[in-house]
Amino acid sequence: MNIVVCVKQVPEVSDADLEINRKGSDIDREDLEFEINEWDNYAVEEAVRLKEAHGGHVTVITLGDEDCEDVLRQSLAMGADEAILIDEDGFEMSDAAGIAKGLHGVVKDLSFDILLTGVQSSDNSWGQVGLILAELLGLPYASLVVGIEMGDGKATVFRELESDTQEKVELPLPAAMTVQTGINTPRYVSILGIKKVRKIKIKETDADELNLSEDEIGAEGSCVTSRKLVIPSIGGAAEMLTGSLDDICNKAAQIIQDKGGLV
Template structure:
């Protein structure tokens, strides 16, 4: 099995303080910790699980700066065999559509039986790249995938729908599957493991290597242009209870008593 996994190196923002940068179109990233996009972590795990069962090779591809090597090394330590980083100044400002074009630039010449991605990224959350890439490659896809069974010539997948329901689909292979979180339990890797994976191949390619023109990527090759970033208006805000843990607990108990909840 030749499996390609597309990953993204993203800032962790769930518990971090977010500030808008001087361009007014992005966030300040200096103080943020970057890591593999959560959805992609599950995609890498799924690829490694398949490889461990059936044999083959797992190739990781990302579009990003040199910083993304941290994520690539992590993927290699998890069991991927090689990594390709697509880096070029011309790629800056690429939206999901342009990013898919960049990925297509390298993947079109690689052998694969399966391409795995995360359903979406935790930063911009477009949930588009995988499906657009499949469209360029002319292969079928499935998104929100919670279960993968590989058969001869096709794969049977469970897609997550709303309200706890799933949809079972059969998709012809080679296919692109965009996985949902929870499909497996991503393994942890030690610092030692990451250090050891340094011996594995990590290739860097740019615009010219992919045969792309400058206007096809970046902002000019995108569908979407960010005009402005802003802090969302507050419609409703909770009354924040203060005064120390005891006082807060008493206030909650009082509130619950008043409503007959205790």
């Protein structure tokens, strides 16, 4: 069984003091730490578990600069067999479709049974790239996957729905899936483990080799434009409402009305 996993390197911002760059187009990333996107980490773990259970080959792909080699090395240390880096030159300011086109340029030439991506990335939170990629490849797909069971030429997939419910779907292979957190527990990768995969050569490609023009990717090919990025101003303290349910509802309605939310 051959599995392809698309991964992304994202800034770790939970404990960081964020600043906007001078252009107002992005956060200042110079002093930030970077890591593998959380959803993608679960996708890599699931791919490796499927390989361990059924045999096969796992290929990981990322689009970014040379520093993104770190997330590929982490994936290799987790058990992936091959890694491909798509140079980010030309992809700056791409929307989800532009990123998917870059990944599609590589994935379309690979032989695989399952394509995995994370549900979304923690920086942009589009939740679109995996689904657009599946459409470009003409593959059946499932989103928000929290369980995968393999069968003869098919996969039974469990999707997370609202109100703690799940949907059971059967997909013919090859198929694409976007993986939700909680599907497994990703294994710990030690520094020694990463050192052991340092000798594995990472294949590299770029927009030119993938025959992608400027009007397909980057700002020119994007259907959305980021006009300005700002950090919200700090508001006042929250008001805690107490009393019975009716009292709280009445107080909340009065507050909304006083602020012009109700006529």
